Amino acid sequence: MSQLCVVMAQVNPLVGDIDGNTAMVIRTSWRAVETLGADVVVFPELMLTGYPPEDLLLRASIGPRIERALAALRAELPPAWVLLGYPRPGARGLENVAGLFHEGRLVAEYAKMELPNYQVFDEKRYFTAGDTPCVVTIGDLRVGITICEDIWHARPVELAVAAGAELLLNINASPYHAGKHRHRLAVVSAQAQACGVAVVYANLVGGQDELVFDGGSIAVDADGRLAARAPHFEEGLYPVRVSRRSDGQLALDGHVEPEPDHHALVYGALVIGVRDYVRKNGFKGVVLGLSGGIDSALTLAVAVDALGPAQVEAVMMPFRYTAAISIEDAESEATALGVRFDVISIEPMYEAFMAALGVQFAGLSADTTEQNLQARCRGVLLMALSNKKGLLVLTTGNKSEMAVGYSTLYGDMAGGFDVLKDVPKTLVFELARYRNTLAAVIPERVISRPPSAELAPDQKDEDNLPPYAILDQILERYVERDMSANAIVADGFDAETVARVIRLVDLNEYKRRQAPVGARVTERAFGRDRRYPITSGWKAGD
Numbered sequence: 001m002s003q004l005c006v007v008m009a010q011v012n013p014l015v016g017d018i019d020g021n022t023a024m025v026i027r028t029s030w031r032a033v034e035t036l037g038a039d040v041v042v043f044p045e046l047m048l049t050g051y052p053p054e055d056l057l058l059r060a061s062i063g064p065r066i067e068r069a070l071a072a073l074r075a076e077l078p079p080a081w082v083l084l085g086y087p088r089p090g091a092r093g094l095e096n097v098a099g100l101f102h103e104g105r106l107v108a109e110y111a112k113m114e115l116p117n118y119q120v121f122d123e124k125r126y127f128t129a130g131d132t133p134c135v136v137t138i139g140d141l142r143v144g145i146t147i148c149e150d151i152w153h154a155r156p157v158e159l160a161v162a163a164g165a166e167l168l169l170n171i172n173a174s175p176y177h178a179g180k181h182r183h184r185l186a187v188v189s190a191q192a193q194a195c196g197v198a199v200v201y202a203n204l205v206g207g208q209d210e211l212v213f214d215g216g217s218i219a220v221d222a223d224g225r226l227a228a229r230a231p232h233f234e235e236g237l238y239p240v241r242v243s244r245r246s247d248g249q250l251a252l253d254g255h256v257e258p259e260p261d262h263h264a265l266v267y268g269a270l271v272i273g274v275r276d277y278v279r280k281n282g283f284k285g286v287v288l289g290l291s292g293g294i295d296s297a298l299t300l301a302v303a304v305d306a307l308g309p310a311q312v313e314a315v316m317m318p319f320r321y322t323a324a325i326s327i328e329d330a331e332s333e334a335t336a337l338g339v340r341f342d343v344i345s346i347e348p349m350y351e352a353f354m355a356a357l358g359v360q361f362a363g364l365s366a367d368t369t370e371q372n373l374q375a376r377c378r379g380v381l382l383m384a385l386s387n388k389k390g391l392l393v394l395t396t397g398n399k400s401e402m403a404v405g406y407s408t409l410y411g412d413m414a415g416g417f418d419v420l421k422d423v424p425k426t427l428v429f430e431l432a433r434y435r436n437t438l439a440a441v442i443p444e445r446v447i448s449r450p451p452s453a454e455l456a457p458d459q460k461d462e463d464n465l466p467p468y469a470i471l472d473q474i475l476e477r478y479v480e481r482d483m484s485a486n487a488i489v490a491d492g493f494d495a496e497t498v499a500r501v502i503r504l505v506d507l508n509e510y511k512r513r514q515a516p517v518g519a520r521v522t523e524r525a526f527g528r529d530r531r532y533p534i535t536s537g538w539k540a541g542d
């Protein structure tokens with residue numbers, strides 16, 4: 001072997017579109033061979049179904065559809081080695097498989113050994129684990145095959161090396177959360193060093209409902225040295241040249257993308273999450289309520305960066321409590337980003353509702369009911385625009401608000417996708433400042449003025465909530481780390497404040513069950529990642 005060109009195909013399949021994904025594999029493989037001289041093309045885990053296919057795997061037709069796809073691959077792939085993932089029935093049940101094709105033949109199959117069943121993963125619901133390593137000879141190189149979670153455990157790697165592997169091809173559908181790229185690299189490097197094997201780690205890219213896959217495919221040599229890194233959140237073909245040194249060890253060489261910035265990665269996750277949700281579900285564009293506050297301002301910027309200004313509409317819906325500067329700032333944001341901007345007052349419809357409810361409300365004092373009614377008037381308007389124009393409503397609630405229920409069902413929660421659902425309020429401020437480093441589109445006073453829902457005179461969020469700097473620290477401990485109230489207090493937080501926050505989180509599970517999905521960017525998001533009962537007598541003290 002003089003040199004082997006291994007190409008990491010960082011692609012964005014559509015879940016359930018087996019025919020389309022098969023065509024993508026064929027098209028991409030030919031391009032890798034013709035433009036890069038690829039000897040080996042490596043695609044992500046479950047490439048043919050997309051990831052995660054969830055209960056599509058339980059459909060009776062999944063087997064025949066996969067067999068048709070495999071037949072097409074045998075007939076139409078280029079004469080290179082092509083590795084990709086798909087589900088396939090085995091002797092003991094459905095398996096998560098990596099198949100290696102060469103010159104019209106399915107040369108080898110490997111069944112994933114380690115099936116993740118934590119956080120967002122449910123693979124034991126669908127798959128039976130494999131128990132046999134797979135090592136093949138490509139040129140004069142012994143190549144082992146593993147799948148995603150396998151690289152996080154010693155046994156699959158050790159078995160492959162014991163069977164003679166000197167290079168591992170690890171195919172992945174590894175979802176993003178903040179800091180994940182560093183964790184992956186550390187794990188892969190440690191496994192390479194521990195077992196003396198080079199690793200090519202090819203990862204999926206794209207958005208799938210609340211999950212986001214960041215790509216960032218990597219290659220490391222047997223010393224654990226980073227030899228190649230692909231960009232995050234970008235589709236593409238990324239070659240790794242593999243050669244043998246005079247001492248017999250493998251040398252890997254490829255382009256190493258610079259270490260990504262934390263805020264750039266989180267922002268990129270939000271952008272691709274919106275883009276893929278809108279486009280893969282066939283919406284013409286999006287519409288959102290632009291309030292003049294920081295949450296809607298950041299949401300608008302993400303939407304425009306995801307879709308372009310022509311596919312984004314913004315509506316300011318003022319009421320008697322809306323500050324003049326809120327209207328000015330909303331218009332300024334819309335102008336800076338080049339989107340259609342309309343102003344529709346909710347005053348007439350609010351008065352109509354209040355008149356209709358007059359008899360029912362007689363003798364009752366005003367409370368949050370009137371505030372919620374304002375939000376619901378806005379929700380009705382946005383959903384009407386959605387229906388009439390075929391636009392997806394983006395909601396603008398952040399993770400801090402979702403946690404404590406500082407939101408209105410069928411009001412500001414009405415919509416199809418919540419861009420900031422997993423973004424704590426303190427991070428919202430950071431991301432707004434980050435976005436302004438690219439181009440100043442969010443007015444400084446939107447970032448610096450105290451947050452307010454503007455549903456009552458001179459209202460501020462901190463009238464009802466602890467300061468966000470405190471609130472987010474408590475929420476991070478309780479929601480993401482499952483710390484008890486006592487443990488949080490022991491970290492130095494006021495006991496009464498902790499008890500109040502935890503009570504709000506627990507009480508508002510019913511709201512979150514009815515909330516739209518949103519991109520997952522933290523290690524523990526609401527939804528498939530954190531599944532708590534609505535009806536519960538659990539006390540969080542200990």
